[in-house]
Amino acid sequence: GAVVSQxxxxxxxxxxxxxxxxxxxxxxxxxxxxxxxxxPKQSLMLMATSNEGSKATYEQGVEKDKFxxxxxxxxxxxxxxxxxxxxxxxxYICSTDLSNYGYTFGSGTRLTVV
Amino acid sequence: DQQVKQNSPSLSxxxxxxxxxxxxxxxxxxxxxxxxxxxxxxxxxxxISISSIKDKNEDGRFTVFLNKSAKHLSLHIVPSQxxxxxxxxxxxxxxxxxxxxxxxxxxxxxxIP
Numbered sequence: 642g643a644v645v646s647q648x649x650x651x652x653x654x655x656x657x658x659x660x661x662x663x664x665x666x667x668x669x670x671x672x673x674x675x676x677x678x679x680x681p682k683q684s685l686m687l688m689a690t691s692n693e694g695s696k697a698t699y700e701q702g703v704e705k706d707k708f709x710x711x712x713x714x715x716x717x718x719x720x721x722x723x724x725x726x727x728x729x730x731x732x733y734i735c736s737t738d739l740s741n742y743g744y745t746f747g748s749g750t751r752l753t754v755v
Numbered sequence: 756d757q758q759v760k761q762n763s764p765s766l767s768x769x770x771x772x773x774x775x776x777x778x779x780x781x782x783x784x785x786x787x788x789x790x791x792x793x794x795x796x797x798x799x800x801x802x803i804s805i806s807s808i809k810d811k812n813e814d815g816r817f818t819v820f821l822n823k824s825a826k827h828l829s830l831h832i833v834p835s836q837x838x839x840x841x842x843x844x845x846x847x848x849x850x851x852x853x854x855x856x857x858x859x860x861x862x863x864x865x866x867i868p
Contacts, residue, residue: 677798679856685791687798732856744842746858 644668647735647747654725654754662720662750664735670715671737676708679732679749691718725754758782759847761859769867774832776862778845781826785847789856790819790830793842802843803830835866 644667654660664674672693677685691697691712699705709721722729735747760779768774776790786807791799805812805819805828812819818831832839845859 675798685798685800734856736858744844744858744861749856 645671645735645737645745645747647750649750650748651751652753654752656726656754657724659721659723660725660752662722662733662735662752664718664720664747666716666737666745671718672715673738674712674718675736675738676710676718676720677734677736679734685734688720693718722752725752727754730754757860758785759845759857759859761845761862763862764860765863765865767865767867768835770837771834774830774835774839774864774866776830776832776843776845776864778828778830778859779826780828780845780847782847782849782857783826784849785857786850787848788819788821788828789846789848790817791844791846791858793844793861799842799844832864835864837866837868840864840866 646665646667648663652660674691676688678688679685687700688703688708689697689699689710691710693712693715697710707723709723712718720733730753732749732751734749736744738744758781789804790802792802793799803812803814803817803819805821807823810821816832819828821828830843842861842863844861846856848856
């Protein structure tokens with residue numbers, strides 16, 4: 642089945658630094674990738690939708706300059722958390738929509754900003 | 756390796772009838788299970804959860820059943836309503852829900868009026 646590989650699984654960074662999270666689609670092409678922020682025992686918050694070759698669409702309240710999304714190829718989408726702060730600590734997860742074949746989620750990235 | 760599996764990509768049910776969505780998992784470390792509901796162009800929203808110390812949790816029309824020995828859980832919706840039409844995700848987590856959540860691929864439910 643379709644697999645989305647997400648890296649890193651966890652990362653600890655210092656406040657003020659930037660962190661890049663990658664999601665790669667293995668054995669299929671993903672024209673669209675969804676990026677979510679995940680809180681314990683709560684809903685996923687859709688942050689943005691990335692489309693290959695065009696600008697990402699951000700949800701209301703999500704800072705575009707802070708959460709940079711790049712979808713330069715059909716197999717790779719990246720989320721960069723710039724100037725990270727402790728309040729950015731969370732799980733981040735990507736997902737793609739394979740229409741009739743369902744959604745495939747990445748394994749998630751736990752970001753801890755110290 | 757798909758640790759959370761939803762083998763039915765779609766399900767159609769008549770309004771008023773019961774909808775049963777199934778989910779299987781393979782990781783014995785999972786101890787907290789969640790169901791999410793997703794409408795088009797929105798993120799999945801939390802619906803109901805169950806801890807591994809229970810075998811049933813009920814919230815209004817929604818009931819989740821957990822069979823630990825079979826590593827199987829199901830979501831029952833009774834009675835089904837047209838507004839329930841959405842994609843439903845089964846998800847699992849370890850450490851009481853404070854570890855990352857692993858999702859199934861979803862089941863698209865259509866409730867026919």
